[in-house]
Amino acid sequence: MLDVKHLSTYINRTPQDVYAFASNPENLPIWAAGLASSEVKKDGDVWVADAPFGKVKIRFVQANAFGVMDHDVELDSGVVVHNPMRVVPNGDGSEFIFTLLRQPGMSEEQFVEDAQAVEKDLRTLKTFLEDDS
Template identity: 45%
Template sequence: MKPTNDNPTVQSRVVTQRVHCDWRRAYALAADPARLPDWASGLAKSALVRHGDHWTVRTPESGDARMRFAPSNDFGVLDHWVTPEGVPEVYLPFRVIGVAPGVSEFQFTLLRQPHMDDAAFARDAEWIARDLQALCGLLEAG
């Protein structure tokens, strides 16, 4: 699946967060759409509802959105695609890697969308950082 924005001048920012757990356990929780509202406040305001090959979610800023997720894999790829109502699909590259025994790192690449000004881009990066911290809190709490 290809990103929707092919513009080579698009800005990106990688937001990372380390967590003290095996990457497979981190992947299992982060890849579960049912758990998204537990940690992804920037994306999921309520439970996701499955509709065949996609999910519907209520977002905090854009109303209802359609979501697709990367297929289950052994590589830590957690990419997802979000299509808010009336907006083109947004590609969200997301990974978890094992960096040492019992230590993983989440890596979320924020791609600046055409409508984003500097403040919105910075706000989204901060929101992603908070969400990754919440995800780590869930994992480290057991």
């Protein structure tokens, strides 16, 4: 069993607005610096990007009405990391939730650093979407 951290932020936008923006892989460089530090390009059924830790292939779940944005990130090494991600209604806005799974062999320090990177990305997403409204 892997250690898990659920990281979330409230965004003062409708779930539909948040989902439309965050589920579009082309928007990742705007808010997800921990994953995409360059333009994200479509290559067949995957999206390809330069991440801070190397080139990655990203596969998102199909568009859906449930706010699910789960995606798999394939590293250069061939290792695939599953990333559960959701947006759900919360009052007049949305709760954006990212589930961080501690990967095998990851130290506690690395897990904390990974969580901090995700939290920074969530703050960026919140700021961007709330400033854009």
